[in-house]
Amino acid sequence: MALHTGRHFLxxxxxxxxxxxxxxxxxxxxxxxxxxxxxxFGFAVFSGMQRIFxxxxxxxxxxxxxxxxxxxxxxxxxxxGDKVLLAETGQFAVLWKxxxxxxKLDLEFLPTDWRxxxxxxxxxxxxxxxxxxxxxxxxxIHNETSTGCVTHPLEVRKALNRTNHPALLMVDTISGxxxxxxxxxxxxxxxxxxGSQKGMMLPPGLSFNAVSEKALAISKANTxxxxxxxxxxxxEFNKIGTFPYTPAINLLFALREAIAxxxxxxxxxxxxxxxxxAAATRAAAKVWGLELVCLDPNAYSPSLTAVMTPEGHxxxxxxxxxLDNFDMSLGTGLGKLKGRAFRIGHIGHFNxxxxxxxxxxxxxxxxxxxxxxxxxxxxAAMDILKNRDVVAMPKAAVA
Numbered sequence: 001m002a003l004h005t006g007r008h009f010l011x012x013x014x015x016x017x018x019x020x021x022x023x024x025x026x027x028x029x030x031x032x033x034x035x036x037x038x039x040x041f042g043f044a045v046f047s048g049m050q051r052i053f054x055x056x057x058x059x060x061x062x063x064x065x066x067x068x069x070x071x072x073x074x075x076x077x078x079x080x081g082d083k084v085l086l087a088e089t090g091q092f093a094v095l096w097k098x099x100x101x102x103x104k105l106d107l108e109f110l111p112t113d114w115r116x117x118x119x120x121x122x123x124x125x126x127x128x129x130x131x132x133x134x135x136x137x138x139x140x141i142h143n144e145t146s147t148g149c150v151t152h153p154l155e156v157r158k159a160l161n162r163t164n165h166p167a168l169l170m171v172d173t174i175s176g177x178x179x180x181x182x183x184x185x186x187x188x189x190x191x192x193x194x195g196s197q198k199g200m201m202l203p204p205g206l207s208f209n210a211v212s213e214k215a216l217a218i219s220k221a222n223t224x225x226x227x228x229x230x231x232x233x234x235x236e237f238n239k240i241g242t243f244p245y246t247p248a249i250n251l252l253f254a255l256r257e258a259i260a261x262x263x264x265x266x267x268x269x270x271x272x273x274x275x276x277x278a279a280a281t282r283a284a285a286k287v288w289g290l291e292l293v294c295l296d297p298n299a300y301s302p303s304l305t306a307v308m309t310p311e312g313h314x315x316x317x318x319x320x321x322x323l324d325n326f327d328m329s330l331g332t333g334l335g336k337l338k339g340r341a342f343r344i345g346h347i348g349h350f351n352x353x354x355x356x357x358x359x360x361x362x363x364x365x366x367x368x369x370x371x372x373x374x375x376x377x378x379x380a381a382m383d384i385l386k387n388r389d390v391v392a393m394p395k396a397a398v399a
Contacts, residue, residue, distance in 0.1 A: 022254045041241070048256065053192055077137065077219050175199070199347055285377065
């Protein structure tokens with residue numbers, strides 16, 4: 001491997017850059033998770049995550065990757081043979097499908113070309129045709145990390161409401177949480193799935209379920225077997241500020257610090273910052289003459305941009321050139337996009353100069369890898385970041 005100086009640029013859309021404050025928060029001795037000091041700390045973390053999800057409902061924290069929270073959403077509310085709808089918006093929808101199939105759900109997979117969000121009109125038509133209400137849940141990926149395409153959960157909720165359908169709305173917001181607007185309560189979401197390693201700025205290892213009253217009632221009546229993922233075991237212990245099994249204590253220290261950082265900046269400012277960086281990245285790609293994976297401007301992701309490489313040019317070979325020459329990791333294409341696309345993460349603990357360094361590495365890498373492109377993408381991005389009238393600068397958070 002080439003010897004590099006300076007810091008590594010980790011520009012994949014998760015795990016993301018971890019702030020020093022968060023790293024330092026983890027660097028301490030563990031607490032007695034059955035003691036009074038931990039209980040006070042536990043209550044602070046639970047309420048903090050309610051504010052991040054914008055819910056008054058419980059947020060259940062598991063020591064797992066986001067995959068665990070996917071499974072928890074299923075086993076608490078659904079039983080083998082239950083019918084569910086899932087929109088195939090990208091590789092992470094495919095992976096959630098795989099979990100649903102292992103639990104023997106009757107899954108209807110609504111295909112897309114992976115270049116836009118879910119087809120809400122198709123979901124609504126399918127719900128309207130379900131006169132017997134056999135569909136028990138609708139599953140969507142809020143921010144599809146493999147494609148950079150957003151599905152707007154509120155539009156799916158409106159489709160459920162227009163058809164007067166009682167199905168649960170389950171939303172994966174693993175790469176949307178804390179990087180773009182999300183309203184668990186106001187949008188009528190029944191189960192939200194989140195993870196620690198993206199907008200929350202933590203290492204991998206924590207996952208989240210925010211759950212509605214309706215979802216909790218259904219889970220109480222559900223006879224499917226579960227143990228580790230059981231919401232009600234968790235909630236009983238959460239009432240006294242702790243967990244039914246040993247929690248990931250030092251990750252929870254980090255979570256408390258990350259919540260504090262997000263709230264010091266102000267969530268609206270966090271969302272505005274991500275939008276600015278996404279707009280600048282798209283401006284660079286346009287000048288380079290490279291096509292975005294996402295073809296729908298209404299579905300552009302604020303947290304990552306997936307870019308197609310021209311026919312005959314392998315995206316992973318390009319990524320290797322960037323890594324070898326500039327010590328920068330870009331996201332690989334996943335599933336159907338393997339070798340055809342690369343992903344630029346601009347999510348989490350990130351600023352304008354980090355973005356400019358990232359885009360400079362991409363542009364120099366395109367040149368070294370002999371990928372056809374036009375020069376000047378970095379300058380186009382800089383113009384976006386300098387022009388405060390085009391994309392408003394975040395304002396200082398008000399306590």
